[in-house]
Amino acid sequence: MIQIYRVLNKVALWPAVVLVMLLAQPPVYADANENYDVKAHYDKAEYSIPMRDGKKMFTAVYRPKDRSKDYPILLFRTPYSIKAYGDDFPPVMRMAPSVDFLKSGYIIVLQDLRGTYKSEGDFKVIRSIRDNKDDPVAIDASTDNYDTIEWLLHNIEGNNGKVGQWGISYPGWTTVMGMVDAHPALVASSPQASPSDMFVGDDWHHNGAFRLMYSFSWMNFAARKRDDLTTELAKPFDYGTPWGYEFFLNAGPTSELNEKYFGGAIPAWNDFIDHPNYDKFWKDQVALPHMKNINHSILNVAGWFDAEDFYGPISIYNEIEKTTPGNKSTLVVGPWRHGGWLTMDGSYLGDIQFGSKTSEYYQKNIVFPFFEYNLKGKGDWNPAEAIVFETGNNEWHRFDQWPPKASKVKNLYFQEGGKLSFNKPADKSKKAFDKYVNDPAKPVPFSTEIITAPGHDWMIEDQRQVSTRPDVLTYRTDVLEEDITIAGPILASLFVSTTGTDADYFVKLIDVYPGDAPDVEIEHQKVKMGDYQMLVGVEVMRAKYRESMSDPKPLKPGKVTPISFNIWDKFHTFKKGHRIMVQVHSSWFPAYDRNPQQFMDIYRATEKDFKTAEHDIYRSVQFPSHLELPVLTGNQDVTASAAQ
CATH class of the missing domain: 3.40.50.1820 (Alpha/Beta hydrolase fold, catalytic domain)
Incomplete structure (x- = not known):
């Protein structure tokens, strides 16, 4: 510890x-x-x-x-x-x-x-x-x-x-x-x-990949001395530029940042360096x-677009459901950023509008009645198992289980020519793959904003500019002829090969708006929504942890390797006239640290260790890369209420 x-x-x-x-x-x-x-x-x-x-x-x-x-x-x-x-x-x-x-x-x-x-x-x-x-x-x-x-x-x-x-x-x-x-x-x-x-999934790491920008910005904030801890913090760290991408690209390897910028004065940073794998320190x-015999009433709250702690609430809820039959636990998820149900009115996030003040709905109709009933015996709480907001259609739903009973897994397959389809690939060729080159010296930016700390909107941000990069593979369906609603966890199942011995694989699920989608006004600014690419969900797997977080293993160059990981739960409707898109790439900087694409202790990597690598994503009969989507085939919610 x-x-x-x-x-x-x-x-x-x-x-x-x-x-x-x-x-x-x-x-x-x-x-x-x-x-x-x-x-x-x-x-x-x-x-x-x-x-x-x-x-x-x-x-x-x-x-x-x-x-x-x-x-x-x-x-x-x-x-x-x-x-x-x-x-x-x-x-x-x-x-x-x-x-x-x-x-x-x-x-x-x-x-x-x-x-x-x-x-x-x-x-x-x-x-x-x-x-x-x-x-x-x-x-x-x-x-x-x-x-x-x-x-x-x-x-x-x-x-x-x-x-x-x-x-x-x-x-x-x-x-x-x-x-x-x-x-x-x-x-x-x-x-x-x-x-x-x-x-595994909160704050510092996602599947072993280190969240560099977030950690660095908070370390700066956290390490300031105070004469009295009730006073304001000292002057914040001077990045020398408003553009975090430029700062971190020039900052050097993660292993050098503590000494270079903190003078070695942040012990917590050294703890990251000393515990690169999922060892006893993390476990x-x-x-x-410890989520056993939790028998009193629980209201577990999360935000669909929480960049810091979405895995936590979902995993805690699932563990209580698994270990404590007859528990009194309710899951609540709204269209919020980290803590947005308290700090925002919830009517929009980034460029996306939700049709109502969802935070006010939660405060008045969920959290307040929960405590009033349990602590005072007032009202009629009558909780559902899950109270969740459906993005896309902008409705609150109450289900008697999560995921809903009506959710059934349908595989969405990568196809030739950048297409996505629920039909299995027909190509039997060993060369049925798409290639990209990831250069750690030119990583894919995680946001178009000019910022030094990650903020929150990047979890729902428009992906149009990223989709034009040659180191980002983009797949999309035909225009949808009917609504498709997903409700539950999403599994990314990739078949990959690379010229390196390690890699990061980011998979993003995206809702592509029609070209004639009307503009919206957010905080008195017009946003052009034609062909907008709304980020619905994203996750990363550091490939050396594909089999075990505790016992990393290298990739074998040129060998086709299966890599599967959870993008976690979503409740979203892709509307008729929209498209479903999936993007795959191997860097998302500086939200996440760069992978040298060599099997090694990344925290201790020096600049010479970072190598360019080619990556092949397969889409054949033998190696069908796909997403497992929990498609809602019927409406079995207890009640559904349109945004008020």
Whole structure:
């Protein structure tokens, strides 16, 4: 594990890894409810709550001034600071999932995580669940959650004996940890965009491929010293250019960045270098083995276009379904970026409009009723197994299982001439393949934006310019004669050969609009949607991990090799008159680091190790590269509601 760091009210080096997982916390979208006067309705008190090992957690408690009734406790634990100390109150939307909670009346509890800001103890990045559960003073995030609840129940007057918890990103992970060996009074948890596995699919890596730009930008932010941890950060890193592509292309290999730009002062960066494979260091952090006997009510929230933590919520939901029969877990997925259900109104993302304020719908019709019912017994929650937004048709649906029963796998095959078809390839030739050359010196850009940090819109961004590159293979169907709806996980199944011994393979699923699609207006700017290529889903596989993340194996040059990986779940309708497109390429820079296309420890690669390689993607009878699409063949949702 990454070693611990003490963080109190003194100059400190903030542990960089944790902040990479945190919600960036841009300004919350404004509406009339932001004018709600919390101080007029709530009293505040601060406590140092003792844990079983004697360390004390700094906690702010906000109680309704109306003492005529008892209220449930709503707990939020974060390493990112509770944002308000002393007489200060945080913004409304930092206290609860929506302002409706404050109007209805809850005892709001905000806590600095162990070893951060004003809480005592040592901070560990993704502290693993303790092995020695019989030790009465052994601690982890689960025990801290339990001990906090126990103290609150006995020391905060006016509580009704019921507790709920919630959080987004890292606070979502603390929520997940609170679900493990949960306190009996914890009756409702809403983990939102929680990571579950930082090597397989969340934040730092996807299938072993390192997310360079994201990691670097947050390391810069995270490594700044503070005289007082409640103050603003020091001056941000100067890239010397607004164009991140240019900066990272000239920065040199990943192995040199810590010394070159951080002066070797970021231990977390060295942990990446020292643990290039899926070893015990990464496995100890995985949440999934602990998702057993989760019997209280769960509202698991994700965004279809979350660049950081989509794998986490889906995998956590699936694990609970697998290990706990009769569980009370509901999956919610909307058309959002990371945390967008709190920070945006959800009516659009990038250039794509969704026909309604989906975040408001979620806040008023999903998350608020969930807690009201479970913590107060109010309303009729009557949850579906999955409450999911269908992009393309822009509708909310409620299913009694996810994926829906009516989803059936149909293979979409790569064909000659850049075509896609549900018919199997007919070409029996050994040369039935398409070739491209990937040059690490000229990698495929991940976005057309001129930015130094990845942002969020790239997960739904127009792919028209990328499709013109010779190092990007593009396949598309004929114009669709009817709607095609997919609902569930997508599997990419490639047959490849290369001149190198390692490679990255990115596969993108794209919705191509008709040439005469009408323009749209986004933030007072017209966007030309004719032939727009909307990114629906994307994933990467670092080929050396194709058989095992822990035991990488080289590719054999010239040998046809099967490579399969999950693009994860989507719920999208490709409309009549549109086309379905698939793109394949071997770099997506600098969102992901460059692969030298040689079997080696990539983190320690020097510039001379990066080699150009040819890649063949096969589309023959013997080697039929394709996508397995979960096509919805009927409408078996409990209810379907058009965008309001």
